[in-house]
Amino acid sequence: DQQVKQNSPSLSVQEGRISILNCDYTNSMFDYFLWYKKYPAEGPTFLISISSIKDKNEDGRFTVFLNKSAKHLSLHIVPSQPGDSAVYFCAASAGWGAQKLVFGQGTRLTINP
Amino acid sequence: DAGITQSPRYKITETGRQVTLMCHQTWSHSYMFWYRxxxxxxxxxxxxxxxxxxxxxxxxxxxxxxxxxxTENFPLTLESATRSQTSVYFCASRGLAGVSTDTQYFGPGTRLTVL
Incomplete structure (x- = not known):
């Protein structure tokens, strides 16, 4: 029973264009959402988060959008850069902020020059 | 070194053996986690x-x-390793909510292979 789903295992985008990574969740108790980025042979690193009281959060080139009615969130990266090539994990938690996180399967993003 | 470290980085073991993966953090974070x-x-x-x-x-x-x-150590032990426990294991830590940033910090991972 996958409570957080990333249905696209991989995504390829041209450098300078927008990358859009999607995530769906089923548990209506989730109220805090995060995106992590992971390079090979390294641990995940925090990228950006959003609380359920907001529908958008922006940090530089990264913007996360939350659609609570659709139980869907997305990460937009504009413009995409070669260093953005990595696996991106969506994660969610219910209460407590980022204590017990439930992760999606991950999406491998490749930025082509 | 400040941060969160894991050891060993790579481990090969046999079915039935006991294995302990180590995790150490220097931030005095209250919360620690193990993921696979x-x-x-x-x-x-x-x-x-x-x-x-x-x-x-x-x-x-x-x-x-x-x-x-x-507080700084959180070892994970596989009491009798099975092939299904072949995985990459990540340790993470975070501080108290409201005291530190609201995120978990991950170690570099341990790749465990059970033969």
Whole structure:
């Protein structure tokens, strides 16, 4: 029973264009959402988060959008850069902020020059 | 070195053996976590700890044991390793909510192969 789903295992985008990574969740108790980025042979690193009281959060080139009615969130990266090539994990938690996180399967993003 | 470290980085063992994966953090974070990463599943929580001597099970805790006698260490033991426990294991930590940033910080991972 996958409570957080990333249905696209991989995504390829041209450098300078927008990358859009999607995530769906089923548990209506989730109220805090995060995106992590992971390079090979390294641990995940925090990228950006959003609380359920907001529908958008922006940090530089990264913007996360939350659609609570659709139980869907997305990460937009504009413009995409070669260093953005990595696996991106969506994660969610219910209460407590980022204590017990439930992760999606991950999406491998490749930025082509 | 400041941060969160894991040892060993790579481990090969045989079915039935006991294996302990180590995790050490220098931030004095209250919370520590163990995850495993498998293809098609993302990261799944094995165990977590809110403080020294306080631990609780996560989603996939069967076959694993943890202890936390000191705040900075959170070892994970596979009591009798099975092939299904072949995975990459990540340790993470975070401070108290409202005191530090609201995120978990991950170690570099341990790749465990059970033959």
């Amino acid at each position: 990463q498998d293809l098609g599943h993302g990261l799944r929580l094995i165990y977590y700890s809110a403080a020294a001597d306080i631990t609780d099970k996560g989603e996939v805790s069967d076959g694993y044991v943890v202890s936390r006698s000191k």
